[in-house]
Amino acid sequence: MKSQWECFLQNLGVWEGSFTNFSPEGTLLTDTPSHLSLEGVNNNQTVVLTLSRSGGDDVIREFSSVGGGLLFFENGSFSEGLIQLGPFSEFGAELAFVHENRRLRLVQLFDKTGNLSKLVLIREHLARSPVTERPPLQINDLLGEWQGQAVTIYRDLRSPDIYSTTLKIQLDDTGRLIQSTSFGDRTITSTATIKGSIVLFDQDPQKQVQVLLLPDGASATSPLKVQLRQPLFLEAGWLIQSNLRQRMIRSYNDKGEWVSLTLVTEEKV
Numbered sequence: 001m002k003s004q005w006e007c008f009l010q011n012l013g014v015w016e017g018s019f020t021n022f023s024p025e026g027t028l029l030t031d032t033p034s035h036l037s038l039e040g041v042n043n044n045q046t047v048v049l050t051l052s053r054s055g056g057d058d059v060i061r062e063f064s065s066v067g068g069g070l071l072f073f074e075n076g077s078f079s080e081g082l083i084q085l086g087p088f089s090e091f092g093a094e095l096a097f098v099h100e101n102r103r104l105r106l107v108q109l110f111d112k113t114g115n116l117s118k119l120v121l122i123r124e125h126l127a128r129s130p131v132t133e134r135p136p137l138q139i140n141d142l143l144g145e146w147q148g149q150a151v152t153i154y155r156d157l158r159s160p161d162i163y164s165t166t167l168k169i170q171l172d173d174t175g176r177l178i179q180s181t182s183f184g185d186r187t188i189t190s191t192a193t194i195k196g197s198i199v200l201f202d203q204d205p206q207k208q209v210q211v212l213l214l215p216d217g218a219s220a221t222s223p224l225k226v227q228l229r230q231p232l233f234l235e236a237g238w239l240i241q242s243n244l245r246q247r248m249i250r251s252y253n254d255k256g257e258w259v260s261l262t263l264v265t266e267e268k269v
Contacts, residue, residue, distance in 0.1 A: 010076025148266025
């Protein structure tokens with residue numbers, strides 16, 4: 001196992017891309033070009049992050065360790081966010097994939113009343129490498145059966161769990177989406193309404209979960225409202241190739257505490 005610091009170093013380089021803001025309904029609000037440098041200094045004992053966005057001030061952060069609300073996978077993919085959901089406070093997290101010369105990052109933000117307020121999609125590629133982007137995600141891209149492997153890492157850094165997964169997505173005669181997820185010996189089946197780029201899992205009006213289909217093969221899965229004393233998860237997906245997809249899930253328990261992070265790599269069969 002690599003250390004968390006070694007996993008972080010997988011992100012070194014100069015990343016060029018854009019920050020795209022979306023409303024909770026998927027309306028594109030703003031798109032801002034970005035230039036982000038992650039530079040290792042002192043034999044990579046320290047990492048300096050410099051983010052420049054047109055029209056804004058530079059952001060500079062220095063890291064000599066990682067932890068808190070931040071966890072990395074072996075390939076450099078990571079998530080950073082709040083470790084506790086609290087009453088009357090804003091809430092959110094970033095879920096970030098690294099694949100070859102590209103990164104795809106998604107930030108989900110909730111306001112002080114717990115409602116989903118904004119999504120930021122960050123698409124980046126290493127400087128001087130070819131820019132390749134997937135088309136916006138469509139329902140048809142997801143239909144079928146996906147088999148994969150999941151790795152779950154924990155805040156307390158105990159040994160990761162590794163297990164196989166199956167995801168089946170189909171449409172019924174009325175056009176409703178039926179999703180069946182199996183991991184380990186558990187299977188969860190749920191149904192959703194499709195309206196444009198929004199897939200709404202609305203079986204329980206009190207716990208509605210929305211999947212937003214986004215550019216570059218991305219998807220954002222969010223509760224429409226985060227609620228105290230209820231377990232919750234935030235999920236991002238990335239269709240890297242037509243038959244290869246990754247999903248990342250950040251899970252909180254019923255006390256609002258962040259407990260784990262899962263990365264699923266799945267292929268269409």
